[in-house]
Amino acid sequence: MKYVVCDFLTANVAMLVFDIARYFILQQWNQGYPNLENFLLSTNLLWEQAIIPPILLVIYYFSGYYNLPFQKSRLQELFTTIISCILYTLLIYFALLTNDQVQLRSTNYELLMSLFSIFFVFTYIGRISITSHCIRQMKKKHWSINTLIIGNSDKAHQMAKTLSDKKASKGYNIVGFVDIPGENNAMGSTQSISIDHIEEMCAKHKVATIIIAPENEQESTTLSLLYRLFPLNIPIKISPDTLSLLTSPIRLQNIYEEPLIDISSADISEATKNIKRLLDIIMSLTALIILAVPMLIVALIIRLDSKGGIFYSQERIGYRQKPFYIRKFRTMRVDAESNGPQLSSENDSRITRVGRVLRKYRIDELPQFWNVLIGEMSMVGPRPERAFFIRQIVKKAPYYTLIHQVRPGITSWGMVKYGYAQNVDEMILRLRYDLIYLTNISIMVDLKIIIYTVKTVFTGRGM
Numbered sequence: 001m002k003y004v005v006c007d008f009l010t011a012n013v014a015m016l017v018f019d020i021a022r023y024f025i026l027q028q029w030n031q032g033y034p035n036l037e038n039f040l041l042s043t044n045l046l047w048e049q050a051i052i053p054p055i056l057l058v059i060y061y062f063s064g065y066y067n068l069p070f071q072k073s074r075l076q077e078l079f080t081t082i083i084s085c086i087l088y089t090l091l092i093y094f095a096l097l098t099n100d101q102v103q104l105r106s107t108n109y110e111l112l113m114s115l116f117s118i119f120f121v122f123t124y125i126g127r128i129s130i131t132s133h134c135i136r137q138m139k140k141k142h143w144s145i146n147t148l149i150i151g152n153s154d155k156a157h158q159m160a161k162t163l164s165d166k167k168a169s170k171g172y173n174i175v176g177f178v179d180i181p182g183e184n185n186a187m188g189s190t191q192s193i194s195i196d197h198i199e200e201m202c203a204k205h206k207v208a209t210i211i212i213a214p215e216n217e218q219e220s221t222t223l224s225l226l227y228r229l230f231p232l233n234i235p236i237k238i239s240p241d242t243l244s245l246l247t248s249p250i251r252l253q254n255i256y257e258e259p260l261i262d263i264s265s266a267d268i269s270e271a272t273k274n275i276k277r278l279l280d281i282i283m284s285l286t287a288l289i290i291l292a293v294p295m296l297i298v299a300l301i302i303r304l305d306s307k308g309g310i311f312y313s314q315e316r317i318g319y320r321q322k323p324f325y326i327r328k329f330r331t332m333r334v335d336a337e338s339n340g341p342q343l344s345s346e347n348d349s350r351i352t353r354v355g356r357v358l359r360k361y362r363i364d365e366l367p368q369f370w371n372v373l374i375g376e377m378s379m380v381g382p383r384p385e386r387a388f389f390i391r392q393i394v395k396k397a398p399y400y401t402l403i404h405q406v407r408p409g410i411t412s413w414g415m416v417k418y419g420y421a422q423n424v425d426e427m428i429l430r431l432r433y434d435l436i437y438l439t440n441i442s443i444m445v446d447l448k449i450i451i452y453t454v455k456t457v458f459t460g461r462g463m
Contacts, residue, residue, distance in 0.1 A: 003065070004057065004066065007060055007127070010122040010126040011052065011122075013122055014123065015053065017122070018114060020040070023040070059091075060084055062274045063271050064080070064269060064271040064272075065080050067273070067274070070145065074128065074135075077127055081120065081123055086116065089116040093111070144173035146175050146205050146207050146208050147173060147210070148211070149176070149211050149212075150180065150214070150229070151180055151213035151215065152185045155214075157186045172209070175205040175207060176193060176201060177192040178201070179195060180214055183215045211236075212226075212229075212263075223402075224398060226263065230264065231320065231322065233322065236263050237264075238263045239261075264405060266405040266406045277378075279379065279446075281372075284369040288369050298329055299329070302330060305354040309334075311327055312332075313325045313326065314326055314386065315387070316408065317404070319407045324377075326377075327368055327371060328364045328365060329363065329367060330352075336350040341386060346422075361457050377407055377408050378406070378407040378409045379409060380411055380446040381408045381412060382406070382414065382434035382437070383414065383415055384408035389424060399435065403431070411449060411450065412437065413434065413436065413449055414432075414433035416449055
């Protein structure tokens with residue numbers, strides 16, 4: 001909140017200072033204002049003063065600057081501020097300043113550079129003041145991030161010592177260690193707990209970060225820990241040498257600090273996360289409005305075709321293994337799973353006549369736009385599965401856990417390339433595409449997958 005308030009105040013001050021500079025720059029062209037006071041109190045400038053600061057806050061938000069208020073890097077802060085200032089300098093210039101009547105191109109350049117310089121100086125001074133204060137408070141241990149280390153070996157305790165080093169302190173307050181089954185505990189360690197009590201430990205100490213530090217470098221050990229830790233909904237970090245095969249590039253923010261990877265989130269920028277969520281809201285809301293009447297017709301047809309409800313809700317496992325209920329148009333008989341969970345096949349006798357058509361054109365997926373709108377799903381992301389099948393998949397492919405780094409999607413690269421899976425082995429084959437997607441997430445990749453999905457829908461290759 002401090003950053004938001006600071007940015008709002010500095011934006012207002014910067015706008016006022018720029019308007020003063022603007023007056024003197026334009027004075028030579030006789031803009032019709034007898035003095036500075038009349039210029040500043042003109043209707044156009046008052047509107048600009050009222051509208052521009054809130055617009056700038058929106059730009060700052062989508063830049064990802066407010067996503068992680070703690071543990072900011074001064075260098076990254078400088079880079080983010082420069083990019084944001086360039087963006088809104090161009091926006092303000094082309095939206096407002098091109099109306100100023102000037103006769104020399106050099107005057108336009110002078111206005112442009114003045115706008116960028118003034119906004120950058122005021123914005124960055126405000127931000128760096130807050131960030132520097134936060135860093136000092138963390139180094140003095142006045143502020144801290146309660147951290148739990150998974151591991152109780154000599155390696156885990158060495159990591160704790162490194163993280164507590166005042167020179168590189170990022171505010172980690174080690175509240176305890178968790179024993180990893182099968183590993184040797186450090187000599188003299190007395191503050192460890194069993195992994196079975198990790199939920200109580202996190203709640204008791206209000207743990208904000210978990211760091212995995214296993215003694216060995218076995219991939220299976222790390223992945224099994226991730227499967228256990230994801231439901232806690234706490235950021236999970238890991239040393240890069242612990243997951244060498246499946247890690248993303250390391251974002252080094254401080255040359256002194258211990259390099260750690262946030263394995264609980266995909267390696268995408270905060271700006272991409274925000275823009276992706278905005279597009280999810282826009283596209284899902286637009287789809288629900290445009291498709292309201294067609295969906296009503298589909299609902300009536302389902303009602304007339306067979307007994308049972310119109311919609312079908314089923315628990316799936318989503319982001320960070322959080323359960324949610326997915327919504328679909330019902331395409332099967334009411335007693336389709338009377339003998340337990342079963343995957344469907346192309347010639348499945350449980351599918352109704354109308355259901356076969358709905359599946360072919362993926363029309364049964366339309367109600368999931370609501371899941372996207374409320375944040376349970378994304379337009380593009382790995383398809384969510386049921387816990388019953390996830391337990392089977394993890395036994396054969398422990399790396400499946402990694403797909404819970406992102407929200408599940410209505411469509412995915414796996415669905416486009418592979419389609420529906422009819423058994424667990426096919427689910428694992430489809431998983432390869434979803435893992436590749438995790439390392440290549442971008443807005444452009446999402447748009448390509450959506451285009452291919454639309455093509456699949458209209459060609460009737462949904463089955």
